[in-house]
Amino acid sequence: MKKALWMVPVAAAGVAAARRAGATRHSDDRAGDRWLTVTVNRPTADVRQDGKLPDALQRLAEEIDVRVRPAPGDRGTELAARFKEPVSAVSTSVPGRLAGRDPRQELRRALRDAKALLEAGEVLRPDAPPTTRPTPGGKLIELLGRRSGGEGVL
The missing domain is CATH 1.20.5 (Single alpha-helices involved in coiled-coils or other helix-helix interfaces)
Incomplete structure (x- = not known):
């Protein structure tokens, strides 16, 4: 006690x-001015080759501003992105985020994919579920995994 x-x-x-x-x-x-940033372990010249965005961000190119600059302490490159237009409050509300309608989730995923492509050459995804039959704990983990997949955090 x-x-x-x-x-x-x-x-x-x-x-x-x-x-x-x-x-x-x-x-x-x-x-509406929040930059989402990842640090890529590559030189700045490799991140923005020929002035083009990484493929994962290219599909959002019309909707976002992208900033590429050296990371502090000579630790790679910072790749930052934000939407040109402010995101609506309805889509960023808790119900909107849980339903997967928050456009920032797509931008976060694109930044993570760009980082993976630049550093490893591919985006790694799990091949199969960890168990062959659904368990209560596995269902909870799956729910949390779906939630964190778009937000980057639980």
Whole structure:
């Protein structure tokens, strides 16, 4: 019982920190000026060859601004993208994100795919499910995996 008592203030502090971080994140999203960035372990010249975007970002080229610059500390290249037009609040709401209608999910996926293509030469995907029969834990993991696939985080 004594071991469980220390968890109450820790949980309360965690909830308060998450609320503060969430409020900051949502105010940044409303500005419509948020850059989504990945660091690619390649020289800048390899990232934007012949002035063209990586193939994964090319299909969104009309809708996004892309910025390519050296990463701090000579650690590769920063590849950043954002939408030219602000994203609607309805599509970025929690129901919109859970339903997969948030256009930022597609941009995040395109950035991850571009990074994988530039670094490894291919986008790696799992071949088969880890189990042959669905289990309750596996269903939960699948749900969380679908959610994180578009957002980048759970």
